[in-house]
Amino acid sequence: MADLRISGLHKYYGSMHAVKGIDLEIPSGEFTVLVGQSGCGKSTLLRTIAGLEEIDQGTVQISGQTVNDLAPKDRDIAMVFQNYALYPYMKIFDNIAFGLRARKVEKTEINKKVDHVSKMLSIDHLLDRYPRQLSGGQLQRVAIGRAIVREARIYLFDEPLSNLDAQLRDEMRGEIKRLHKELGKTMIYVTHDQIEAMTMADRIVLIRDGKIEQQGTPSDLYDRPKTKYVAGFLGSPSMNFITARVVTQGLGYGLILENTAAQLKMPENVSQRIGEYLGSNILIGIRPEHFSLNNESKPEDSGTTIEVSIDLVQPTGARTYVSFKIGQVTAVAELNPRDIRQNESNLTLNVDVNRCVLINKDTEFSI
Amino acid sequence: MLKKLSLPKIRKLGFKYQLIAPSIIILLIIGLFPLVYTLVVSFQGITMMDNDTSFHGIKNYVAIADDTRFWGALFHTVMFTVIALPIELFLGLFMAQLFIEKLPGRQIFIALLVLPVVVAPIVSGATWSLLLDNRFGPINQIINWFMGEELTLLWTINPTLVYPAIFLAEVWQWTPFMFLLLLAALSAVDKAQLEAAAIDGASYWMIFTKITLPSIWPVMAVAILIRGLDLFRLFDIVWALTKGGPGTMTETISTFTYVKGFQQFETSYTGAVALLIIIILSFVVIGALRKVELSR
Numbered sequence: 001m002a003d004l005r006i007s008g009l010h011k012y013y014g015s016m017h018a019v020k021g022i023d024l025e026i027p028s029g030e031f032t033v034l035v036g037q038s039g040c041g042k043s044t045l046l047r048t049i050a051g052l053e054e055i056d057q058g059t060v061q062i063s064g065q066t067v068n069d070l071a072p073k074d075r076d077i078a079m080v081f082q083n084y085a086l087y088p089y090m091k092i093f094d095n096i097a098f099g100l101r102a103r104k105v106e107k108t109e110i111n112k113k114v115d116h117v118s119k120m121l122s123i124d125h126l127l128d129r130y131p132r133q134l135s136g137g138q139l140q141r142v143a144i145g146r147a148i149v150r151e152a153r154i155y156l157f158d159e160p161l162s163n164l165d166a167q168l169r170d171e172m173r174g175e176i177k178r179l180h181k182e183l184g185k186t187m188i189y190v191t192h193d194q195i196e197a198m199t200m201a202d203r204i205v206l207i208r209d210g211k212i213e214q215q216g217t218p219s220d221l222y223d224r225p226k227t228k229y230v231a232g233f234l235g236s237p238s239m240n241f242i243t244a245r246v247v248t249q250g251l252g253y254g255l256i257l258e259n260t261a262a263q264l265k266m267p268e269n270v271s272q273r274i275g276e277y278l279g280s281n282i283l284i285g286i287r288p289e290h291f292s293l294n295n296e297s298k299p300e301d302s303g304t305t306i307e308v309s310i311d312l313v314q315p316t317g318a319r320t321y322v323s324f325k326i327g328q329v330t331a332v333a334e335l336n337p338r339d340i341r342q343n344e345s346n347l348t349l350n351v352d353v354n355r356c357v358l359i360n361k362d363t364e365f366s367i
Numbered sequence: 368m369l370k371k372l373s374l375p376k377i378r379k380l381g382f383k384y385q386l387i388a389p390s391i392i393i394l395l396i397i398g399l400f401p402l403v404y405t406l407v408v409s410f411q412g413i414t415m416m417d418n419d420t421s422f423h424g425i426k427n428y429v430a431i432a433d434d435t436r437f438w439g440a441l442f443h444t445v446m447f448t449v450i451a452l453p454i455e456l457f458l459g460l461f462m463a464q465l466f467i468e469k470l471p472g473r474q475i476f477i478a479l480l481v482l483p484v485v486v487a488p489i490v491s492g493a494t495w496s497l498l499l500d501n502r503f504g505p506i507n508q509i510i511n512w513f514m515g516e517e518l519t520l521l522w523t524i525n526p527t528l529v530y531p532a533i534f535l536a537e538v539w540q541w542t543p544f545m546f547l548l549l550l551a552a553l554s555a556v557d558k559a560q561l562e563a564a565a566i567d568g569a570s571y572w573m574i575f576t577k578i579t580l581p582s583i584w585p586v587m588a589v590a591i592l593i594r595g596l597d598l599f600r601l602f603d604i605v606w607a608l609t610k611g612g613p614g615t616m617t618e619t620i621s622t623f624t625y626v627k628g629f630q631q632f633e634t635s636y637t638g639a640v641a642l643l644i645i646i647i648l649s650f651v652v653i654g655a656l657r658k659v660e661l662s663r
Contacts, residue, residue, distance in 0.1 A: 052562050073568035085559035089581035098577070099567030150567070 003028045003154055003186040004049065009058035011044055018044045020210035021058070026154075026188065026203075031180045033201035034190045035233075041210040046156055046190045051075050063153060073102075078147035079156040083163065084139045086131040092118075092142050093127040099150045117149045120182075121175075137168045144176070148183065157189040161196065173199055194234050198222065206230055223355070228364040231285050231357050237321060239285045240331035243361070246277045254303065255284055259327025265303030267354055273367050274358060282367065285357035288321065291333035293340075294348040304353050309346050322347070402645070409639035415632035427639035436615055437640065440623035447619065448598040451537050455594060456587075458538065459545025466546075467553045481547055483540045492607025495536040499523065499608075523609050529617055536604045541597070545590055552586035553579070588659040592652070599648060620644055 004026040011019035019041045026032050034042040047053040049060055051072035059066050067075050078099070086095050093114055100110045118124040121141045131139060140160060147155055157176070161169045177200050180187050191197055197204050198218045205215040206229075214226045218234075225231035231239050244255035247263070252271035255264045258281070266274065274282065294305050308324035308331075315321075320337040323330055324347070333349060358367040409427055412419035431437055466477060483491065498504050499522035507520050522532040556579055564574045602621035605611060611618035611626065618626075624644075628637035 050562075050566060052565070072562070072566045077566065079563065079566050081559045081563060083557075083559055085557065085563040087560060087564070087578055090577070098564070098569070102564075102567050102569040102573055146563075146567070 003063055004188070005059075005061040006045075006049070007059050007061075009045070009048065009060065010056045011041070011048055011053060012056050018210055019048070022207075022210075022212055024205060024212065024215070026186060028186055029184050031177070031187045031189065031200060031202045032205060033197040033203070034188065034205050034207055035194060035197040036192065036207035036213075037233075038192055040207045042190045042192075042207045043158055045207070046158055046188060049154070049188065050077055050079050050156055076153040077156055078150050078152035078154075079158065080143050080147045080160045082159040084131075084143040086139060086142055086146070088131050090130075091127065092123065092129055092131070092134070095131065095142060096127075096146050096149050099146065103150070113149050117145045120148075120179075121145045136164050137172065140164060140168075140172060141175075144179070148179065148185075153186065155185055155187045157187065159191055160189075161191070162193070169196075176200065195236065198234065206233060224366075225285075225357060226366055228283065228285070228359045228366070231359070231366070235287055237288050237332045237334070239287050239357070240326075240329070241283050241285050241359070242326050242329050242331065243281050244284045245281050246274050246279065248278065249303070253278065255282075257284070257306070257326055258329075260306070262306040262326070263303070264306070264351055264353055270353070270356075270358065277360075277367070281361055283359040283361050285359060286331070286351055287355070288332045288334035290352040290355050291335065291349045292352070293335055294350045295339070304351050305348050306351060307346065307348055310344065313340060405638045405642055408635050409642050411635045413634040414636075415634075423635070427636050428643070430636060431639055431643060436618070437623060439615055440611075440618045440620050443617060444599055444601065444619045444621075447533070447537070447601055448595060451534055451541075451598055452591065452595055454534070454538050455542045455545045456591060458542045459590075460549050460587075462542070462546045463549040463553050466550055477547075477550070481543045484543045484547070486540065488540060488603035489607055491540050492536060492604040495532070495539070495604070496523065496608050499532055499535075524613055526613055526616055529609055529613065533605060533608055533617060536608060537598075537601070540604070541594060545594065548586055548590045549583060552583035556582050585659065588655075592655050592659070595655075596648065596652070599651075 004024070006022055006024040009019055009022045009024075010017070022045060034045060036042045044053060048055050051067065051070060055068050059068055061067065062075055062077070087098065090098065096114045096117060097110050100113060105113075114127070115124065118127060121144060123138060123141045123145060126134060126138060126142070131142070134142065140163075143160065160176075161172050164172060173196060176189075180200075189196075189200060197206075201218055203215060204218055204221050206213045206221060208229055214221055214230045216224075221230055222234050225234070228241065232241070243258040244264070245258070247254050247256055249263065249265050252268060253266050253274050255266060255274075256262070257264070264284070306326065308326065310322055310324055311330065312323040313320060314323070315337055317337075319334050320340055322333045322335055322340065324333070325331070359365070360367055410422055410424065412421065412423045412426070462480070466473060466480075470476070486494075498506050501507055501519060501521055504522075506522075507518070510520065511518055520528060522528045560578055560582075561574060564578050569577070600621050601619045602625070605617055605619055605622055606625075609617045611622040615623075620640075624637055624640050627633045627640065
């Protein structure tokens, strides 16, 4: 059964249309990540679920019950805020216990629960301190502890890691994912960071301009993006988009990359889809990791290689990013550092044409 | 400090001390000299009739101890303070809570509400005196309309009405000050904390006492201190409305000192009174500040 069902949700701030008709179903126990650029309405959506914002149109149902007019405290939710929102004048113990006390839980029960949660998050040695005495990572753990100590049906996370430094963020990402596994609760997580979305989500809901652009598993969105926006949003460095003209090649079709002589032969299953575009331009999207170095030319590679001259080499240790021009467009390839020789200026790259994304240039939908 | 500035040493003092010396000297002349002078005068016997500057010991202070009018005035002052201060505080807090919400025309209402603070206290006292006047004042007229009979309410003379009249004027003038400070403090409370508490299931009262109140307390404490000291020096409104009367029923320390010093010209006695008040208030302020510090 769906824990959360949103239908036809609209939200206005004055004349600003923040959420433009969202339909969403979140099954029980799933970790759903709402991702999108800042200002796309993802936080607003989360806040309407929490009951912190009024709904202008549509319904929000939590376990079958319409909660549009319910106060936040009656919705059976718990939330972790971006700036932690800990109560500065209470000790950590009281911060975590606050929600239980508000709900008149028995004292021994409170002690037991706070003890359990604080051990789970390894903050049990901090219970006697005040929030101002804690570091960012510790504060974040307390904020999470305050949410999970109450056994709510849905847990909401509003960009909880964005105030942490990179290393701590990686650590907490794993921690939250582990927590989800342990608790098996429905969690909805808002972030603008596509890496967080990819690594943590059972399901990603990508929001653009107040509407859902695409939803599905991380690999759905990564490998089979429905639009150019989705293809470009996920992945770092992001996908290379190159304009190409559809031509016949052998029995199938090929693509001539704009402003180059390079021609890529499309495999059969792709050819079927691009026939109708014969003679016109489309976009081909190639992820950096779908380039590989062509060391010795093999016959099966013919028609899927391009010659490029190197612009810039950026080693990161595990992988090396090589920038080059394809026609007018700067593209990036992710290569094995051992393959790149010093002072090399030209490369022959294989393109994994089976994994390329083809996009209609006018509608920006994938083909 | 004074010792350090004695002439032979001054040459040895660094350039920095020479630089700040003028302002320090001016501060001492303005701030300390009158105090010291008051102290000196309070041990003499200067009155209107007699410019007796000889040393009289603690005669004036002994006289204060026996002066029931002084203790009466002190009692009235304390009473005004302990009654008006909570009223202003709660009214101001209540209004600030109302106006923290987004209301249409909020800015205009806030500006209007704050107007009384802008009026000089002596002017507002005079205005209230007219408003409460038995023959010309609109307040009695309105009360008469409602009661349907001619009542003679002598607000500034009738012993049972005179306190309400003073509280009315005082609260009217200074509640907006509390309101303004507390409104600023309330709007600085972290919204996310309030939202977190709302989700946690806290009642309005629990949110107010556990989250809002602790976070506005530093501002509130300062507001209480400022208003408390102001009330202790209450003069203008009382003077304009009753001149301390009927009899000495509404006399405050300030009006008492004024009458003693500038109508009866008991200069040395007044000096002793003034000094005693300064000492009492210093203890109050030091105690209060310590409380505020501790609460952080």
